[in-house]
Amino acid sequence: MARDRRLMAREGARPSYDPAGPDRALRAALQDLRTGRWMAMRALLADTTNWWQWTQRTQVLAAAAAGTDVVRAWLAEEPGSTHAVVMHARVAVERALRAQRERHRRTHELWIEAWDAAQSATGAAPHDPVPWVCLLALAQLDPEQRWEEHRAAPPEPMLPPGPWGLLAEAGKRDPYNREAHHRMLQFLYARGGTGRLAEAAGYAQWAAGQAPAGSALHVLPLYVRVERYRRDSGHDAALDLHWVAEDAAREARRALHSWFEHTHRGERSLLDLNHLAHALWGSLQFPDAVRVFDAIGPYFTPPPWMYRAPGRDRAVEIFLQARERCRAAADGSRP
Structure with a gap:
């Protein structure tokens, strides 16, 4: 039977890239979001009950929403919604990171806006790891580690200084959060240089x-x-x-x-x-x-x-x- 499935897969359609992957509920929410509506997104997030899926879904939704005003409209309609506040932070961070990659002149302005949105989300959703993941993501915009929170002492002497406090806060809420650790890797990459890549390898190990x-x-x-x-x-x-x-x-x-x-x-x-x-x-x-x-x-x-x-x-x-x-x-x- 397994061999038959492999043979069918060999002869089947080319694989496709879909940010939702096999998550059908997320795919439906993305389709709704792309038409300018937020109700399916709100319902999906209300039904998401574990942190790994919450982290993944909010990240994918934010990437799709970053070029729209959908989340802003949701937050304006429901300013007391914790989920809307967290998504607002997600979208703001995504925009700041895109601006940095594109060397946009508003990068610093968008960075500060995203930092403010993520800080607000930490207060609105105190048990949620995602606002802390957002702050970790923004750390890569500070490769010189000018911000004090980006040069904290590491938990092990062989590791470099970095945003360890932010990682710890995400870990308190969701131990071993996947995205949090990938954001730390991206921070280490942003510091640049061959030696720094060795630091990233040591961190990953x-x-x-x-x-x-x-x-x-x-x-x-x-x-x-x-x-x-x-x-x-x-x-x-x-x-x-x-x-x-x-x-x-x-x-x-x-x-x-x-x-x-x-x-x-x-x-x-x-x-x-x-x-x-x-x-x-x-x-x-x-x-x-x-x-x-x-x-x-x-x-x-x-x-x-x-x-x-x-x-x-x-x-x-x-x-x-x-x-x-x-x-x-x-x-x-x-x-």
């Missing part, structure tokens, strides 16, 4: 080492490895060696055994699944990669495949080639 079985933090080292690969992508001749090294293979196995094998399908981030499949394929662990490709199903995410070749269409081709090679090898066929 430390965070994964603290995490219980089933935590998405076990996938963090794979993201740092992709970031190093991305920065070295001008040196094509050595790229494949990056993935077959013993430490790379060990990181992939650890993510498989400590995260993937302890989680249910609906709990897994599509980005994490794609990073794990990519790492297992790159380190030639084909049978295990097939298990992850099967869990990915009809969806894919452009990162990390897009770093093998520019462009989303090429990313799909790389994904398909990797999946086919892994399945052929696992079936005992020639790739």
